[in-house]
Amino acid sequence: MTSDPLMNTYKRQAIDFVRGTGATLFDADGKEYIDLLAGIAVCSVGHANPAVAQAVADQARELVHVSNIFGTLPMRRLAEKLRSTTGGWGRVFFCNSGAEANECAIKLARKAGSGKRYKVLASLGGFHGRTLATLAATGQPEKWKGFEPLPVGFSHLPFNDLRAFEEALDGETAAILVEPIQGERGVIPATLPFLKGLRALADRFGIPLIFDEVQTGIGRTGSWWAFQHLGVKPDIFTSAKALANGLPIGACIADEPYGSVFTPGDHGSTFGGGPVVCAAALAVLDYIEHEGLLAKTVERGRYLEEKLRQLSGVELVRGVGLMRAAELTKPVAFEVVSKLLQEGVVLNATSDSVLRFVPPLVISESQIDQAIGKLGAVLNKCST
Numbered sequence: 609m610t611s612d613p614l615m616n617t618y619k620r621q622a623i624d625f626v627r628g629t630g631a632t633l634f635d636a637d638g639k640e641y642i643d644l645l646a647g648i649a650v651c652s653v654g655h656a657n658p659a660v661a662q663a664v665a666d667q668a669r670e671l672v673h674v675s676n677i678f679g680t681l682p683m684r685r686l687a688e689k690l691r692s693t694t695g696g697w698g699r700v701f702f703c704n705s706g707a708e709a710n711e712c713a714i715k716l717a718r719k720a721g722s723g724k725r726y727k728v729l730a731s732l733g734g735f736h737g738r739t740l741a742t743l744a745a746t747g748q749p750e751k752w753k754g755f756e757p758l759p760v761g762f763s764h765l766p767f768n769d770l771r772a773f774e775e776a777l778d779g780e781t782a783a784i785l786v787e788p789i790q791g792e793r794g795v796i797p798a799t800l801p802f803l804k805g806l807r808a809l810a811d812r813f814g815i816p817l818i819f820d821e822v823q824t825g826i827g828r829t830g831s832w833w834a835f836q837h838l839g840v841k842p843d844i845f846t847s848a849k850a851l852a853n854g855l856p857i858g859a860c861i862a863d864e865p866y867g868s869v870f871t872p873g874d875h876g877s878t879f880g881g882g883p884v885v886c887a888a889a890l891a892v893l894d895y896i897e898h899e900g901l902l903a904k905t906v907e908r909g910r911y912l913e914e915k916l917r918q919l920s921g922v923e924l925v926r927g928v929g930l931m932r933a934a935e936l937t938k939p940v941a942f943e944v945v946s947k948l949l950q951e952g953v954v955l956n957a958t959s960d961s962v963l964r965f966v967p968p969l970v971i972s973e974s975q976i977d978q979a980i981g982k983l984g985a986v987l988n989k990c991s992t
């Protein structure tokens with residue numbers, strides 16, 4: 609029997625973090641790290657954000673769980689607040705993760721398709737989660753191995769190839785599901801003509817356009833939702849990751865008629881919409897508003913982009929707001945990540961030549977400067 613009581617699902621780094629504040633993390637020896645990862649686009653309002661901590665503590669003393677057989681104030685408030693971020697549309701289903709939020713979206717589309725329309729068109733390279741249906745929606749065949757047969761009805765077309773989607777659509781198609789920016793694949797933005805074309809296709813076929821905003825949402829691109837700066841409205845979109853700054857929550861938000869497709873018994877979750885996570889999420893959304901973090905994200909994102917472009921060893925920089933990737937001239941990304949960790953910078957590689965930058969939105973310019981200085985030095989060593 610192996611001595612590790614944890615299942616072998618992640619290649620974990622050798623560091624355990626014990627504390628964090630803003631965009632800074634500390635290990636057990638008190639060593640400081642600048643965090644350019646935010647727990648993979650999660651801790652957007654900063655580690656151990658005091659406003660979120662206070663909201664969690666207050667709510668935990670008040671009421672923690674009653675089941676979805678009853679309503680609670682935090683859940684109702686959060687649904688209203690999320691609706692305000694869209695400009696007034698959307699009914700919300702709360703769950704506990706991004707995968708579950710996407711499961712909800714897929715079930716909504718299938719129910720709306722009345723058994724006749726069941727297929728989902730998704731993108732090659734897209735990522736939607738690890739449950740069986742969201743794994744089937746994920747366009748990365750290497751992740752399917754060992755788990756087949758997967759649920760049927762999912763097909764994957766080249767991202768940004770409108771014609772391929774158009775050709776794949778038929779009378780059995782229930783939905784189109786895409787990320788506005790493919791995060792796990794290395795921050796690949798959808799083109800505007802592609803998204804507008806998908807919108808038109810969905811309208812023509814009377815099916816929902818679903819955006820997976822699990823990684824792009826909650827201000828990461830400088831607007832509440834990536835679709836807002838793109839100007840292409842989905843019928844359904846999903847959120848998770850940054851919504852409660854690290855507490856487990858997911859949300860599927862649907863405009864009419866899809867928001868009213870479920871009836872009691874169709875879908876559910878024991879923990880979804882629990883008072884504590886909803887109180888945390890409300891504190892996150894309030895914090896983003898009060899601190900003007902959307903506008904700051906645009907500014908700091910540009911600053912980061914500029915700094916990255918100046919580095920030798922960086923071929924190109926892509927992305928929006930504080931969701932960026934640097935494509936390297938050499939396949940040294942994983943080496944760069946481990947060397948930088950030793951230098952006190954937390955970063956992540958999505959492939960051997962792509963570094964991904966999704967820091968807390970509260971990161972300061974001086975932290976960006978320090979981290980980029982260290983990255984530059986490491987890149988110089990690794991690319992020679």
Ligand SMILES: Cc1ncc(COP(=O)(O)O)c(C=O)c1O
Nearest residue numbers: 705706707735736737791822823
């Ligand atoms: C775009 C996207 N969708 C869905 C997921 C799955 O979210 P979770 O890990 O919370 O299930 C992720 C996670 O990385 C993601 O980036």
